[in-house]
Amino acid sequence: MGFEVVKPGILSTLQDVGRYGYRKHGVIVSGPMDRFAHRTANLLAANTAEAATLEMTLQGLCLVAHREMLIAICGADMGAEVDGRSAPLWRPFIIDEGSELQFRYAVQGCRAYLAVHGGFRADPVLGSGSTYLRAGMGGYQGRALEAGDVLQVEDVVAGGFTVAEGEQELRSKFVSTNIRPPYQDNPVIRIVRGREKDLFTSSSWSKLLTQRYQVTTQSDRMGYRLSGEAELELQDGLSFEMISEAVATGTIQVPQSGQPILLMADCQTTGGYPRIGHVITADLPLVAQVKPGGFLRFQEITHREAQEQLLLQEMDLKLLEAGTRAWMRETGVWINRKGNGGHAAH
Structure with a gap:
């Protein structure tokens, strides 16, 4: 016992x-x-x-x-x-x-x-x-x-x-x-581009990286619903509804509301909304420690940089x-x- x-x-x-x-x-x-x-x-x-x-x-x-x-x-x-x-x-x-x-x-x-x-x-x-x-x-x-x-x-x-x-x-x-991890109430979270990033307007990508997003009370272990001042938009003629494809912890999907959903540990295996970005694995602990009402900002890095950050974190844990x-x-x-x-x- x-x-x-x-x-x-x-x-x-x-x-x-x-x-x-x-x-x-x-x-x-x-x-x-x-x-x-x-x-x-x-x-x-x-x-x-x-x-x-x-x-x-x-x-x-x-x-x-x-x-x-x-x-x-x-x-x-x-x-x-x-x-x-x-x-x-x-x-x-x-x-x-x-x-x-x-x-x-x-x-x-x-x-x-x-x-x-x-x-x-x-x-x-x-x-x-x-x-x-x-x-x-x-x-x-x-x-x-x-x-x-x-x-x-x-x-x-x-x-x-x-x-x-x-x-x-x-x-x-x-x-x-x-x-x-440098836990904060309002952290800057590093992301890489998602597979459907180019379906969005260039201004939408800029909005994602410049405005802050509040973690709403409709957030749980499945995902964080985020709220920003400006909605993210697809290019003319494109639909937010798409054939479902694989998603994972850290995937940032954008539904018709134009407000992102950041998928977390209990996320589904597939999703039917465009994936504009993905939080790097090394920064997921920072996201997990943000309370509802807190804010996130996103910063783009390359896949190589994301891999380097994960390797550095793994080395720290091994040491x-x-x-x-x-x-x-x-x-x-x-x-x-x-x-x-x-x-x-x-």
């Missing part, structure tokens, strides 16, 4: 890396909105990226720990507290059995991720435990968490870790701000992973998993 849910928050779900290999059958990928925060929290909790984390949106939940655990919180600052004392972000720490972990409204960002060593136990569907609410599958019974739910933890022996130099040593280690493992070995953070005989985390 891991945690019991006392208060569920606004929207709390279990997410792993996502459900891949089934898009051709119309099954979406899902997974975390902020993949950087999800992956980093898992690294700090000595997990692989595939382990399920708890994603909280806008307002976090209240949990009671049913055993001592090594955990980490990354992403939005939701004023987390353990038994009334401030809990750290972007660093591992130990929560004692019986302690209460309370999250509040997000003061910075929109989504926070809680990882526990071993990972949360999620219902697997088509190879993934990610929650897809519209289909009612994965996660915890295919739904958002509710008061009274009990979250199990995978593959951990009770009391299976010790910290040689005490919890203060854990608290002294954190993820450098140099590699964290973080290597550093975390080395530090755990050197300072005596020993984690017993089933069958590993009590060796240091790896």
Whole structure:
């Protein structure tokens, strides 16, 4: 047993890396909105990226720990507290059995991720435990968490870790701000041109890159509906209705309203609106942390630059992973998993 849910928050779900290999059958990928925060929290909790984390949106939940655990919180600052004392972000720490972990409204960002060593136990569907609410599958019974739910933890022996130099040593280690995404309420998001970009008027492309877009309250895990001062227009004689083609997380579609829709983690597999642009993968965490009411601005870069940014982000995560493992070995953070005989985390 891991945690019991006392208060569920606004929207709390279990997410792993996502459900891949089934898009051709119309099954979406899902997974975390902020993949950087999800992956980093898992690294700090000595997990692989595939382990399920708890994603909280806008307002976090209240949990009671049913055993001592090594955990980490990354992403939005939701004023987390353990038994009334401030809990750290972007660093591992130990929560004692019986302690209460309370999250509040997000003061910075929109989504926070809680990882526990071993990972949360999620219902697997088509190879993934990610929650897809519209289909009612994965996660915890295919739904958002509710008061009274009990979250199990995978593959951990009770009391299976010790910290040689005490919890203060854990608290002294954190993820450098140099590699964290620069979360902002009104970020500049880099995009590449979409396949149907040339169907739009030249002034529409200019509008996309110069005006700011508000994230409306009609936004969710499927997509952000954006609102700008000027509508985007197609060239004369062209229609917004087209034969459906593939879309993905980050695709910017433009419906008849002329106001863009930015597709997110739970987006459909195909769409019938022209694709004017696509948010680069490295900037999707920035988008995921913008609350409804916040604003986005877009900046065009090349495909090569987009690939370079993704490689740099991946290098940062690989270095973080290597550093975390080395530090755990050197300072005596020993984690017993089933069958590993009590060796240091790896």
